[in-house]
Amino acid sequence: MKTVLVFDIETIPDATGLRRLGDYDSQISDEQVVELAKQARLEKGQNDFFPLYLQKIVAISCVIRRTRKDGTPQFKVGTIGKIDSTEGDIIQEFYQLIDRHTPQLVSWNGSGFDLPVLNYRALVHQVTASRFWEMGESQDYDAREFKYNNYIARYHLRHLDLMDLLAFYQSKANAPLDSLAKLCGFPGKMGMDGSQVWPAYLDGKLLDIRRYCETDVANTYLMYCRFQLLRGAFSKEEYELEVEFVKKNLLQEANKPDGSHWHEYLSGFMNDVS
Template sequence: MVPILVFDIETIPDVAGLRNLNDLPEALSDDEVAELAFQQRRAQSGNEFLPHYLHKVVTISCAFRSDAGFKVFSLAAPELEEGAIIQRFFDGLERLTPVLVSWNGGGFDLPVLHYRGLMNGISAPRYWDQGEGDFSDSREFKWNNYVSRYHSRHTDLMDLLALFQARASAPLDAMAKLMGFPGKVGMAGNLVWPTWQKGEYAKIRDYCETDVVNTYLVYNRFRLMRGELSREQADAEEALIRTTLQETPGAHWQEFLAEWPVRSV
Protein backbone atom coordinates (compact mmCIF):
# COMPACT_ATOMS: atom_id res chain seq x y z
CA MET A 1 0.00 0.00 0.00
CA VAL A 2 1.02 3.61 -0.47
CA PRO A 3 1.93 4.86 3.01
CA ILE A 4 -0.39 7.40 4.61
CA LEU A 5 0.91 10.11 6.94
CA VAL A 6 -1.64 12.11 8.91
CA PHE A 7 -0.03 15.13 10.55
CA ASP A 8 -0.87 18.00 12.85
CA ILE A 9 1.21 20.76 14.41
CA GLU A 10 1.06 22.67 17.68
CA THR A 11 2.51 26.14 17.97
CA ILE A 12 3.28 28.90 20.44
CA PRO A 13 3.86 32.62 19.81
CA ASP A 14 7.30 33.35 18.38
CA VAL A 15 8.35 35.53 21.30
CA ALA A 16 11.86 36.16 19.95
CA GLY A 17 10.41 37.22 16.60
CA LEU A 18 7.87 39.49 18.29
CA ARG A 19 10.64 41.13 20.31
CA ASN A 20 12.63 41.69 17.13
CA LEU A 21 9.78 43.06 15.00
CA ASN A 22 8.45 45.35 17.73
CA ASP A 23 11.79 46.35 19.26
CA LEU A 24 10.61 45.29 22.71
CA PRO A 25 12.85 45.50 25.79
CA GLU A 26 14.33 42.32 27.26
CA ALA A 27 12.84 43.30 30.61
CA LEU A 28 9.42 42.18 29.35
CA SER A 29 8.66 38.53 30.11
CA ASP A 30 7.68 36.07 27.35
CA ASP A 31 4.12 36.14 28.66
CA GLU A 32 4.03 39.95 28.50
CA VAL A 33 5.43 39.97 24.95
CA ALA A 34 2.81 37.45 23.82
CA GLU A 35 0.00 39.35 25.55
CA LEU A 36 1.01 42.58 23.83
CA ALA A 37 0.87 40.77 20.47
CA PHE A 38 -2.55 39.31 21.32
CA GLN A 39 -3.86 42.75 22.26
CA GLN A 40 -2.58 44.27 19.01
CA ARG A 41 -4.14 41.46 17.02
CA ARG A 42 -7.51 41.82 18.77
CA ALA A 43 -7.50 45.53 17.99
CA GLN A 44 -6.71 44.84 14.32
CA SER A 45 -8.92 41.84 13.58
CA GLY A 46 -11.21 41.18 16.53
CA ASN A 47 -9.41 37.99 17.57
CA GLU A 48 -5.96 37.22 18.96
CA PHE A 49 -4.91 34.63 16.38
CA LEU A 50 -1.42 35.64 15.27
CA PRO A 51 -0.26 35.66 11.62
CA HIS A 52 1.04 32.29 10.43
CA TYR A 53 4.68 33.37 10.31
CA LEU A 54 4.62 34.29 14.02
CA HIS A 55 3.67 30.76 15.12
CA LYS A 56 6.67 28.82 16.43
CA VAL A 57 6.35 25.06 15.90
CA VAL A 58 6.78 23.03 19.08
CA THR A 59 5.20 19.72 18.02
CA ILE A 60 4.46 17.79 14.85
CA SER A 61 2.50 14.60 15.53
CA CYS A 62 1.94 11.91 12.93
CA ALA A 63 -0.24 8.86 12.48
CA PHE A 64 1.53 6.61 10.01
CA ARG A 65 -0.15 3.72 8.17
CA SER A 66 1.89 1.38 6.00
CA ASP A 67 2.22 -2.31 5.25
CA ALA A 68 4.03 -2.61 8.58
CA GLY A 69 0.94 -1.45 10.50
CA PHE A 70 -0.21 1.69 12.27
CA LYS A 71 1.80 3.88 14.63
CA VAL A 72 1.68 7.32 16.18
CA PHE A 73 4.76 9.41 16.92
CA SER A 74 5.78 12.99 17.58
CA LEU A 75 8.65 15.33 16.84
CA ALA A 76 8.55 17.76 19.72
CA ALA A 77 10.21 20.43 21.82
CA PRO A 78 11.96 20.79 24.17
CA GLU A 79 13.82 17.63 23.11
CA LEU A 80 14.17 19.06 19.59
CA GLU A 81 14.65 22.62 18.40
CA GLU A 82 12.10 23.99 15.93
CA GLY A 83 14.45 23.58 12.95
CA ALA A 84 15.09 19.92 13.77
CA ILE A 85 11.37 19.23 14.21
CA ILE A 86 10.54 20.64 10.79
CA GLN A 87 13.55 19.13 9.02
CA ARG A 88 12.83 15.63 10.33
CA PHE A 89 9.23 15.91 9.18
CA PHE A 90 10.28 16.78 5.63
CA ASP A 91 13.05 14.16 5.74
CA GLY A 92 10.29 11.58 6.24
CA LEU A 93 8.55 12.80 3.10
CA GLU A 94 11.87 12.60 1.29
CA ARG A 95 12.32 8.92 2.21
CA LEU A 96 8.77 7.61 1.96
CA THR A 97 6.70 9.89 -0.33
CA PRO A 98 3.51 9.16 1.61
CA VAL A 99 0.04 10.49 0.99
CA LEU A 100 -0.30 13.43 3.38
CA VAL A 101 -3.58 13.92 5.24
CA SER A 102 -4.56 16.81 7.47
CA TRP A 103 -7.47 18.74 8.89
CA ASN A 104 -6.99 22.37 7.80
CA GLY A 105 -3.38 21.59 6.87
CA GLY A 106 -3.67 23.75 3.77
CA GLY A 107 -5.07 26.65 5.75
CA PHE A 108 -2.74 26.54 8.72
CA ASP A 109 -0.21 23.73 9.28
CA LEU A 110 1.57 23.77 5.94
CA PRO A 111 1.78 27.57 5.55
CA VAL A 112 3.27 27.72 9.06
CA LEU A 113 5.79 25.00 8.12
CA HIS A 114 6.64 26.92 4.94
CA TYR A 115 7.41 30.16 6.78
CA ARG A 116 9.17 28.53 9.70
CA GLY A 117 11.09 26.26 7.32
CA LEU A 118 12.42 29.33 5.52
CA MET A 119 13.47 30.90 8.81
CA ASN A 120 15.24 27.72 9.91
CA GLY A 121 17.02 26.95 6.64
CA ILE A 122 15.10 23.74 5.93
CA SER A 123 15.64 21.61 2.81
CA ALA A 124 12.55 19.86 1.42
CA PRO A 125 12.98 19.17 -2.33
CA ARG A 126 10.55 16.23 -2.43
CA TYR A 127 7.78 18.25 -0.86
CA TRP A 128 8.24 21.13 -3.31
CA ASP A 129 8.67 18.91 -6.38
CA GLN A 130 6.20 19.87 -9.11
CA GLY A 131 7.60 17.71 -11.88
CA GLU A 132 11.03 19.25 -12.24
CA GLY A 133 13.00 17.44 -9.54
CA ASP A 134 15.75 14.82 -9.72
CA PHE A 135 13.64 11.94 -8.41
CA SER A 136 12.97 9.01 -10.74
CA ASP A 137 9.21 9.67 -10.63
CA SER A 138 9.37 13.47 -10.68
CA ARG A 139 7.29 13.75 -13.86
CA GLU A 140 4.32 12.31 -11.96
CA PHE A 141 4.55 15.25 -9.58
CA LYS A 142 3.56 17.64 -12.36
CA TRP A 143 0.07 16.14 -12.17
CA ASN A 144 -0.09 15.14 -8.51
CA ASN A 145 2.09 16.93 -5.97
CA TYR A 146 1.96 18.13 -2.37
CA VAL A 147 1.50 21.84 -2.98
CA SER A 148 -1.25 22.12 -5.60
CA ARG A 149 -4.65 22.55 -3.99
CA TYR A 150 -6.64 20.04 -6.00
CA HIS A 151 -4.07 17.23 -6.05
CA SER A 152 -4.49 14.19 -3.83
CA ARG A 153 -0.90 13.74 -2.66
CA HIS A 154 -1.99 16.02 0.18
CA THR A 155 -5.61 15.74 1.26
CA ASP A 156 -6.82 18.55 3.50
CA LEU A 157 -9.99 16.84 4.69
CA MET A 158 -11.58 19.97 6.13
CA ASP A 159 -11.07 21.89 2.91
CA LEU A 160 -12.13 19.07 0.60
CA LEU A 161 -15.28 18.09 2.53
CA ALA A 162 -16.35 21.74 2.49
CA LEU A 163 -15.71 21.87 -1.27
CA PHE A 164 -13.16 24.61 -0.64
CA GLN A 165 -15.83 26.93 0.82
CA ALA A 166 -14.75 28.41 4.16
CA ARG A 167 -18.37 28.98 5.21
CA ALA A 168 -19.02 25.23 4.92
CA SER A 169 -16.04 24.07 6.97
CA ALA A 170 -16.49 22.03 10.15
CA PRO A 171 -14.29 21.61 13.23
CA LEU A 172 -12.51 18.28 13.64
CA ASP A 173 -13.70 17.88 17.24
CA ALA A 174 -17.37 18.14 16.26
CA MET A 175 -17.07 15.88 13.22
CA ALA A 176 -15.16 13.21 15.13
CA LYS A 177 -17.71 13.16 17.95
CA LEU A 178 -20.66 13.10 15.55
CA MET A 179 -19.09 10.04 13.90
CA GLY A 180 -18.70 8.23 17.22
CA PHE A 181 -14.99 8.96 17.76
CA PRO A 182 -13.52 10.60 20.88
CA GLY A 183 -12.76 14.04 19.51
CA LYS A 184 -10.47 16.29 21.50
CA VAL A 185 -9.39 14.79 24.80
CA GLY A 186 -8.03 16.77 27.73
CA MET A 187 -7.10 19.99 25.94
CA ALA A 188 -7.93 22.49 23.23
CA GLY A 189 -5.81 24.58 20.90
CA ASN A 190 -6.25 27.79 22.90
CA LEU A 191 -4.66 26.11 25.92
CA VAL A 192 -1.35 25.25 24.22
CA TRP A 193 0.40 28.51 25.11
CA PRO A 194 -0.54 28.54 28.84
CA THR A 195 0.32 24.84 29.01
CA TRP A 196 3.72 25.55 27.47
CA GLN A 197 4.28 28.37 29.95
CA LYS A 198 3.69 25.90 32.78
CA GLY A 199 6.33 23.57 31.33
CA GLU A 200 3.78 20.80 30.73
CA TYR A 201 5.23 19.89 27.35
CA ALA A 202 4.05 16.28 27.33
CA LYS A 203 0.42 17.42 27.54
CA ILE A 204 0.84 19.32 24.28
CA ARG A 205 2.40 16.30 22.56
CA ASP A 206 -0.34 13.98 23.85
CA TYR A 207 -3.05 16.37 22.70
CA CYS A 208 -1.54 16.61 19.23
CA GLU A 209 -1.26 12.83 18.97
CA THR A 210 -4.94 12.30 19.76
CA ASP A 211 -5.80 14.87 17.10
CA VAL A 212 -3.98 12.93 14.37
CA VAL A 213 -5.74 9.71 15.37
CA ASN A 214 -9.11 11.47 15.20
CA THR A 215 -8.14 12.75 11.77
CA TYR A 216 -7.08 9.30 10.60
CA LEU A 217 -10.38 7.81 11.78
CA VAL A 218 -12.34 10.47 9.86
CA TYR A 219 -10.13 9.88 6.81
CA ASN A 220 -10.85 6.16 7.05
CA ARG A 221 -14.59 6.92 6.77
CA PHE A 222 -13.85 9.23 3.85
CA ARG A 223 -12.03 6.41 2.06
CA LEU A 224 -15.13 4.26 2.62
CA MET A 225 -17.41 7.00 1.29
CA ARG A 226 -15.45 7.46 -1.92
CA GLY A 227 -15.21 3.69 -2.54
CA GLU A 228 -11.53 3.20 -1.81
CA LEU A 229 -12.38 0.80 1.05
CA SER A 230 -15.20 -1.69 1.49
CA ARG A 231 -17.25 -1.66 4.69
CA GLU A 232 -15.33 -4.71 5.90
CA GLN A 233 -11.98 -3.06 5.16
CA ALA A 234 -12.99 0.17 6.91
CA ASP A 235 -14.14 -1.76 9.99
CA ALA A 236 -10.91 -3.75 9.99
CA GLU A 237 -8.94 -0.50 9.84
CA GLU A 238 -10.77 0.87 12.88
CA ALA A 239 -10.12 -2.39 14.71
CA LEU A 240 -6.41 -2.15 13.90
CA ILE A 241 -6.24 1.38 15.29
CA ARG A 242 -8.09 0.39 18.46
CA THR A 243 -5.84 -2.62 19.03
CA THR A 244 -2.70 -0.61 18.38
CA LEU A 245 -3.73 2.07 20.88
CA GLN A 246 -4.60 -0.56 23.48
CA GLU A 247 -1.04 -1.83 23.20
CA THR A 248 0.56 1.64 23.22
CA PRO A 249 1.72 3.09 26.57
CA GLY A 250 0.32 6.43 27.62
CA ALA A 251 -2.48 7.69 29.84
CA HIS A 252 -3.81 9.80 26.96
CA TRP A 253 -4.51 6.63 24.98
CA GLN A 254 -6.42 5.11 27.88
CA GLU A 255 -8.50 8.28 28.10
CA PHE A 256 -8.98 8.29 24.32
CA LEU A 257 -10.14 4.66 24.29
CA ALA A 258 -12.51 5.29 27.20
CA GLU A 259 -14.24 7.91 25.03
CA TRP A 260 -14.45 5.51 22.06
CA PRO A 261 -17.04 2.84 22.81
CA VAL A 262 -17.12 -0.29 20.70
CA ARG A 263 -20.04 -0.17 18.28
CA SER A 264 -22.65 -2.85 18.72
CA VAL A 265 -23.10 -5.08 15.69
Protein backbone atom coordinates (compact mmCIF):
# COMPACT_ATOMS: atom_id res chain seq x y z
CA MET A 1 0.00 0.00 0.00
CA LYS A 2 1.38 3.39 -0.96
CA THR A 3 1.74 6.02 1.74
CA VAL A 4 -1.47 7.96 2.28
CA LEU A 5 -1.34 11.28 4.14
CA VAL A 6 -4.69 12.70 5.16
CA PHE A 7 -4.55 16.26 6.47
CA ASP A 8 -6.76 18.95 7.94
CA ILE A 9 -6.05 22.38 9.38
CA GLU A 10 -7.73 24.58 11.95
CA THR A 11 -7.39 28.35 11.75
CA ILE A 12 -8.13 31.54 13.64
CA PRO A 13 -8.18 35.16 12.43
CA ASP A 14 -4.65 36.52 11.98
CA ALA A 15 -4.67 39.43 14.42
CA THR A 16 -1.02 40.26 13.70
CA GLY A 17 -1.75 40.45 9.99
CA LEU A 18 -4.83 42.59 10.60
CA ARG A 19 -2.70 45.02 12.63
CA ARG A 20 -0.13 45.18 9.84
CA LEU A 21 -2.72 45.85 7.16
CA GLY A 22 -4.99 48.15 9.17
CA ASP A 23 -4.87 51.13 11.49
CA TYR A 24 -5.45 49.77 14.98
CA ASP A 25 -4.47 51.11 18.38
CA SER A 26 -1.44 49.13 19.52
CA GLN A 27 -2.84 49.05 23.06
CA ILE A 28 -5.95 47.02 22.27
CA SER A 29 -6.05 43.22 22.45
CA ASP A 30 -5.98 40.78 19.54
CA GLU A 31 -9.59 39.89 20.32
CA GLN A 32 -10.60 43.54 19.99
CA VAL A 33 -8.68 43.88 16.71
CA VAL A 34 -10.52 40.89 15.28
CA GLU A 35 -13.90 42.17 16.42
CA LEU A 36 -13.26 45.61 14.92
CA ALA A 37 -12.16 44.05 11.64
CA LYS A 38 -15.25 41.83 11.59
CA GLN A 39 -17.49 44.83 12.18
CA ALA A 40 -15.80 46.72 9.37
CA ARG A 41 -16.48 43.82 6.99
CA LEU A 42 -20.12 43.60 8.03
CA GLU A 43 -20.56 47.33 7.48
CA LYS A 44 -19.31 46.85 3.91
CA GLY A 45 -21.90 44.14 3.31
CA GLN A 46 -19.33 41.34 3.59
CA ASN A 47 -19.51 38.31 5.86
CA ASP A 48 -17.34 38.13 8.97
CA PHE A 49 -15.14 35.29 7.67
CA PHE A 50 -11.71 36.67 6.86
CA PRO A 51 -10.01 35.93 3.52
CA LEU A 52 -7.76 32.89 3.40
CA TYR A 53 -4.50 34.85 3.62
CA LEU A 54 -5.68 36.23 6.97
CA GLN A 55 -6.32 32.78 8.46
CA LYS A 56 -3.65 31.81 10.98
CA ILE A 57 -3.04 28.06 11.29
CA VAL A 58 -3.16 26.77 14.86
CA ALA A 59 -3.33 23.03 14.14
CA ILE A 60 -2.45 20.63 11.34
CA SER A 61 -3.57 17.08 12.01
CA CYS A 62 -2.67 14.08 9.88
CA VAL A 63 -3.36 10.41 9.38
CA ILE A 64 -0.43 8.52 7.89
CA ARG A 65 -1.26 5.08 6.51
CA ARG A 66 1.61 3.13 5.02
CA THR A 67 3.39 -0.20 4.95
CA ARG A 68 6.84 -0.30 6.49
CA LYS A 69 9.80 -1.77 4.61
CA ASP A 70 9.45 -4.96 6.68
CA GLY A 71 5.83 -5.31 5.52
CA THR A 72 4.26 -4.14 8.77
CA PRO A 73 1.13 -2.00 8.25
CA GLN A 74 1.19 1.35 10.02
CA PHE A 75 -1.59 3.77 10.94
CA LYS A 76 -0.67 6.96 12.79
CA VAL A 77 -2.92 9.84 13.71
CA GLY A 78 -1.86 13.01 15.47
CA THR A 79 -1.23 16.72 15.32
CA ILE A 80 2.01 18.18 14.03
CA GLY A 81 4.32 19.89 16.47
CA LYS A 82 3.95 20.66 20.14
CA ILE A 83 1.22 22.74 21.67
CA ASP A 84 3.59 25.74 21.81
CA SER A 85 5.04 25.30 18.29
CA THR A 86 4.93 28.36 16.05
CA GLU A 87 2.75 28.53 12.96
CA GLY A 88 5.82 28.57 10.71
CA ASP A 89 7.26 25.49 12.40
CA ILE A 90 4.15 23.34 12.01
CA ILE A 91 3.73 24.37 8.37
CA GLN A 92 7.36 23.52 7.62
CA GLU A 93 7.01 20.16 9.36
CA PHE A 94 3.92 19.38 7.27
CA TYR A 95 5.76 19.99 4.02
CA GLN A 96 8.72 17.99 5.31
CA LEU A 97 6.39 15.00 5.66
CA ILE A 98 5.63 15.36 1.97
CA ASP A 99 9.33 15.66 1.17
CA ARG A 100 10.01 12.48 3.16
CA HIS A 101 7.21 10.22 1.93
CA THR A 102 5.92 11.65 -1.39
CA PRO A 103 2.49 10.46 -0.25
CA GLN A 104 -0.95 10.38 -1.75
CA LEU A 105 -2.44 13.50 -0.15
CA VAL A 106 -6.10 13.21 0.85
CA SER A 107 -8.33 15.99 2.10
CA TRP A 108 -11.91 17.17 2.35
CA ASN A 109 -12.06 20.61 0.69
CA GLY A 110 -8.27 20.81 0.77
CA SER A 111 -8.22 22.49 -2.65
CA GLY A 112 -10.73 25.11 -1.62
CA PHE A 113 -9.42 25.92 1.85
CA ASP A 114 -6.57 24.02 3.50
CA LEU A 115 -3.97 24.16 0.73
CA PRO A 116 -4.53 27.82 -0.26
CA VAL A 117 -4.22 28.78 3.42
CA LEU A 118 -1.07 26.67 3.76
CA ASN A 119 0.41 28.29 0.65
CA TYR A 120 -0.25 31.84 1.82
CA ARG A 121 1.01 31.20 5.34
CA ALA A 122 4.06 29.35 4.02
CA LEU A 123 4.94 32.49 2.05
CA VAL A 124 4.57 34.62 5.17
CA HIS A 125 6.88 32.35 7.19
CA GLN A 126 9.51 31.65 4.50
CA VAL A 127 8.71 27.95 4.41
CA THR A 128 10.26 25.65 1.80
CA ALA A 129 8.02 23.05 0.13
CA SER A 130 10.01 21.76 -2.83
CA ARG A 131 8.38 18.34 -3.22
CA PHE A 132 4.89 19.72 -2.99
CA TRP A 133 5.64 22.25 -5.75
CA GLU A 134 7.41 19.75 -8.01
CA MET A 135 5.80 19.78 -11.47
CA GLY A 136 8.33 17.72 -13.42
CA GLU A 137 10.68 20.58 -14.24
CA SER A 138 13.67 19.41 -12.17
CA GLN A 139 16.27 17.02 -13.55
CA ASP A 140 15.73 14.36 -10.90
CA TYR A 141 14.75 11.06 -12.48
CA ASP A 142 11.96 10.35 -10.01
CA ALA A 143 10.51 13.85 -10.48
CA ARG A 144 9.68 13.39 -14.18
CA GLU A 145 6.37 11.70 -13.42
CA PHE A 146 5.24 14.87 -11.63
CA LYS A 147 4.74 16.51 -15.02
CA TYR A 148 1.69 14.30 -15.49
CA ASN A 149 0.64 13.73 -11.87
CA ASN A 150 1.47 16.40 -9.31
CA TYR A 151 0.02 17.97 -6.18
CA ILE A 152 -0.91 21.22 -7.91
CA ALA A 153 -3.22 20.33 -10.82
CA ARG A 154 -6.87 19.96 -9.90
CA TYR A 155 -7.46 16.83 -11.94
CA HIS A 156 -4.31 14.98 -10.88
CA LEU A 157 -4.77 12.51 -8.05
CA ARG A 158 -1.51 12.97 -6.16
CA HIS A 159 -3.69 15.25 -4.08
CA LEU A 160 -7.19 13.81 -3.79
CA ASP A 161 -9.76 16.33 -2.56
CA LEU A 162 -12.61 13.96 -1.84
CA MET A 163 -15.25 16.65 -1.55
CA ASP A 164 -14.29 18.21 -4.86
CA LEU A 165 -14.07 14.91 -6.71
CA LEU A 166 -17.27 13.37 -5.36
CA ALA A 167 -19.15 16.53 -6.36
CA PHE A 168 -17.70 16.20 -9.90
CA TYR A 169 -16.05 19.60 -9.38
CA GLN A 170 -19.46 21.30 -9.06
CA SER A 171 -19.47 23.53 -5.97
CA LYS A 172 -23.28 23.42 -5.76
CA ALA A 173 -23.00 19.64 -5.23
CA ASN A 174 -20.48 19.84 -2.35
CA ALA A 175 -21.32 17.86 0.79
CA PRO A 176 -20.11 18.62 4.33
CA LEU A 177 -17.79 16.01 5.81
CA ASP A 178 -19.74 15.75 9.06
CA SER A 179 -23.04 14.93 7.37
CA LEU A 180 -21.68 12.49 4.82
CA ALA A 181 -19.51 10.71 7.40
CA LYS A 182 -22.53 10.20 9.65
CA LEU A 183 -24.62 8.96 6.73
CA CYS A 184 -21.90 6.35 6.13
CA GLY A 185 -22.02 5.24 9.77
CA PHE A 186 -18.86 7.04 10.91
CA PRO A 187 -18.75 9.28 14.01
CA GLY A 188 -18.53 12.66 12.26
CA LYS A 189 -17.34 15.80 14.02
CA MET A 190 -16.69 15.60 17.75
CA GLY A 191 -16.56 18.39 20.32
CA MET A 192 -16.85 21.49 18.14
CA ASP A 193 -17.05 22.80 14.62
CA GLY A 194 -14.98 25.33 12.68
CA SER A 195 -16.99 28.31 13.90
CA GLN A 196 -16.07 27.48 17.50
CA VAL A 197 -12.30 27.33 17.01
CA TRP A 198 -11.65 31.05 17.59
CA PRO A 199 -13.69 31.22 20.85
CA ALA A 200 -12.00 28.01 22.02
CA TYR A 201 -8.59 29.49 21.22
CA LEU A 202 -9.40 32.62 23.22
CA ASP A 203 -10.36 30.39 26.15
CA GLY A 204 -6.96 28.67 25.99
CA LYS A 205 -8.39 25.39 24.67
CA LEU A 206 -5.76 24.68 22.03
CA LEU A 207 -5.56 21.03 23.13
CA ASP A 208 -9.30 20.66 22.43
CA ILE A 209 -8.79 22.23 19.00
CA ARG A 210 -6.00 19.76 18.22
CA ARG A 211 -8.19 16.84 19.31
CA TYR A 212 -11.08 18.08 17.18
CA CYS A 213 -8.78 18.36 14.18
CA GLU A 214 -7.56 14.81 14.73
CA THR A 215 -11.08 13.40 14.68
CA ASP A 216 -11.69 15.26 11.41
CA VAL A 217 -8.75 13.54 9.71
CA ALA A 218 -9.93 10.19 11.05
CA ASN A 219 -13.32 10.84 9.44
CA THR A 220 -11.61 11.84 6.20
CA TYR A 221 -9.50 8.69 6.11
CA LEU A 222 -12.57 6.54 6.66
CA MET A 223 -14.33 8.38 3.83
CA TYR A 224 -11.27 7.70 1.68
CA CYS A 225 -11.64 3.98 2.48
CA ARG A 226 -15.31 4.13 1.49
CA PHE A 227 -14.30 5.88 -1.73
CA GLN A 228 -11.77 3.12 -2.43
CA LEU A 229 -14.61 0.63 -2.06
CA LEU A 230 -16.76 2.73 -4.39
CA ARG A 231 -14.15 2.78 -7.14
CA GLY A 232 -13.25 -0.90 -6.75
CA ALA A 233 -9.77 -0.35 -5.33
CA PHE A 234 -10.91 -2.17 -2.15
CA SER A 235 -12.99 -5.31 -2.18
CA LYS A 236 -15.75 -5.44 0.44
CA GLU A 237 -13.55 -7.70 2.57
CA GLU A 238 -10.53 -5.40 2.22
CA TYR A 239 -12.65 -2.40 3.13
CA GLU A 240 -14.06 -4.06 6.25
CA LEU A 241 -10.59 -5.21 7.32
CA GLU A 242 -9.23 -1.69 6.88
CA VAL A 243 -11.99 -0.12 8.96
CA GLU A 244 -11.35 -2.66 11.71
CA PHE A 245 -7.63 -1.91 11.47
CA VAL A 246 -8.39 1.80 11.96
CA LYS A 247 -10.62 1.07 14.96
CA LYS A 248 -7.94 -1.13 16.53
CA ASN A 249 -5.34 1.60 16.18
CA LEU A 250 -7.68 4.28 17.50
CA LEU A 251 -8.39 2.10 20.54
CA GLN A 252 -4.65 2.00 21.21
CA GLU A 253 -4.61 5.80 20.95
CA ALA A 254 -7.59 6.00 23.31
CA ASN A 255 -5.67 4.11 26.00
CA LYS A 256 -2.85 6.65 26.01
CA PRO A 257 -2.84 9.40 28.69
CA ASP A 258 -3.96 12.09 26.21
CA GLY A 259 -6.29 9.89 24.17
CA SER A 260 -9.64 10.26 25.92
CA HIS A 261 -11.25 11.87 22.86
CA TRP A 262 -10.81 8.62 20.94
CA HIS A 263 -13.06 6.75 23.37
CA GLU A 264 -15.85 9.19 22.53
CA TYR A 265 -15.02 8.95 18.84
CA LEU A 266 -15.12 5.15 18.77
CA SER A 267 -18.49 5.17 20.52
CA GLY A 268 -19.87 7.16 17.59
CA PHE A 269 -19.63 4.35 15.03
CA MET A 270 -23.01 3.17 13.77
CA ASN A 271 -24.00 0.16 11.74
CA ASP A 272 -23.50 0.67 8.03
CA VAL A 273 -26.56 1.82 6.15
CA SER A 274 -27.96 -1.16 4.25
